[in-house]
């Protein structure tokens with residue numbers, strides 16, 4: 207069981223009780239992992255503050271912190287995922303993902319999105335999420351295959367669900383740039399499923415019992431970072 211009580215009550219933002227208990231699956235089959243990730247994403251998305259309750263600066267901050275995390279880290283973390291897996295199917299799925307990121311210049315796409323919303327990240331934005339970001343980097347450095355694949359499946363699924371909200375914030379900041387949010391509200395659904403397929407392939411390489419305590423460690427360390435993006 208895990209629980210989450212990040213309500214952001216001190217932030218002045220509309221807060222909700224995010225208490226949730228996630229039942230650990232009895233067997234670590236892909237369906238159990240998929241359910242855990244779905245609940246974790248629902249938890250984050252249901253806790254997003256009402257855009258009407260946010261000031262101009264609060265909206266700018268969310269876009270800026272999201273950009274600070276994604277622009278320079280997403281491809282590096284997906285590369286680490288590629289390096290960590292053992293199965294040929296996992297390698298093929300993750301390589302497709304990486305090729306799309308690089309070929310379609312997703313960091314450049316995100317940069318244009320942030321510039322158009324007048325929300326490029328500042329030192330203050332970067333400092334606000336630094337501790338949680340470094341924790342994710344320390345986790346990624348372990349190259350733990352099952353755990354990092356699940357982290358990235360959670361990441362892709364969250365990004366896809368977050369796009370309408372992010373697009374709404376940008377429109378409220380006067381932006382008409384929609385390429386990043388339009389692209390990621392579509393492709394990341396397939397990316398999430400691909401990573402869950404990679405997880406299933408990777409399970410066949412695991413011969414010792416999977417630790418219940420650590421399997422979702424990557425999901426949790428990234429969920430903490432995403433909560434810091436939303437409510438620093």
Ligand SMILES: [Fe+2]
Nearest residue numbers: 280307312390
């Ligand atoms: Fe992307």
